[in-house]
Amino acid sequence: MKKLLVALLIALSLFGIGQNIFAMGKADKDLADEYFSIAQAYNDLKKYDKAIDFYKKAESSEKYKRAAQYNLAQVYAQKKDWNNCIKYIKPLHDEAPGNIKISSAYAYALASAGKTAEALVLYKKIYDSNPETPEYFLNYARLLIVANKYDDAKKLLDEGKEKYKDNEVSNTIKELKDKIEKILNPPSKELEETKKTKDKAKKS
Numbered sequence: 152m153k154k155l156l157v158a159l160l161i162a163l164s165l166f167g168i169g170q171n172i173f174a175m176g177k178a179d180k181d182l183a184d185e186y187f188s189i190a191q192a193y194n195d196l197k198k199y200d201k202a203i204d205f206y207k208k209a210e211s212s213e214k215y216k217r218a219a220q221y222n223l224a225q226v227y228a229q230k231k232d233w234n235n236c237i238k239y240i241k242p243l244h245d246e247a248p249g250n251i252k253i254s255s256a257y258a259y260a261l262a263s264a265g266k267t268a269e270a271l272v273l274y275k276k277i278y279d280s281n282p283e284t285p286e287y288f289l290n291y292a293r294l295l296i297v298a299n300k301y302d303d304a305k306k307l308l309d310e311g312k313e314k315y316k317d318n319e320v321s322n323t324i325k326e327l328k329d330k331i332e333k334i335l336n337p338p339s340k341e342l343e344e345t346k347k348t349k350d351k352a353k354k355s
Contacts, residue, residue, distance in 0.1 A: 183212030187219065199226045217243060224256065233264035251277060255290075267298045285311075285320045292327055301331050 190205035203226055210219035224240035227233070237260050244250075244257040254277050261270035271294050278291040288311050295304035308324050315321065 181212075183209050183215050186212075187215045190219070190222065194222065194226060197229070199230050202226050221253075224260070228256075228260060228263070231263070233260055236260045237264060251281065255287075258294075262294060262297065267294070270294060271298050271300075283314075285315050285317065288315065289320070289323055289327075292324075296327065296331060296334075301335060305331055 186205045186209040190202045190209060193199070193202035193205060203223060206219045206223045206226065209215040210223070212219075220239045220243055224236050224243070227236035227239065237257075240253065240257045240260055244253050247253055254273060258270045258273040258277065261267075261273065274287075274291050274294050278287045281287045288307070292304050292307050292311070295301075295307060305328065308328050312321065312324055315324070
């Protein structure tokens with residue numbers, strides 16, 4: 152299950168794109184502009200604590216407030232500090248619930264924080280509003296599996312098999328269905344030992 156959650160988080164990792172969703176036009180030559188630019192530079196260098204300090208300074212400017220908050224959420228996600236990540240992304244989602252990138256990022260943060268039920272409700276809305284997008288379909292299926300809603304996940308995957316003909320999507324659907332089968336029907340200890348023995352024999 153841990154491997155599945157890791158796969159989910161990788162698949163749902165949307166903080167790395169669109170960092171300037173809220174940036175407005177050409178920056179003025181003021182302190183907020185300097186703070187935000189410095190924060191961006193530290194973020195690019197993966198010096199996240201320094202980036203946080205300067206994003207918080209830029210946040211006091213109305214011009215950079217939302218951009219700084221989004222980037223703070225992104226930085227805290229990089230640090231796997233999910234409580235602070237949610238602290239900054241939730242208000243942005245509440246303000247713009249129709250923004251798919253923000254909603255997806257919020258769902259990702261909730262899932263990462265172990266708030267699977269909340270993430271599932273949110274991601275269902277995302278998928279229902281974008282049913283033709285394979286990315287949202289697959290991520291919703293992954294969340295259903297993480298939430299132990301295996302029947303719902305299998306039903307969704309069966310529907311997706313008919314809807315999405317892309318080979319990559321079809322392969323992922325098969326992988327997810329196989330994961331569900333392994334979870335519901337784990338191999339016996341005898342079979343596991345036999346497989347381990349065969350694997351050792353192949354390596355030697």
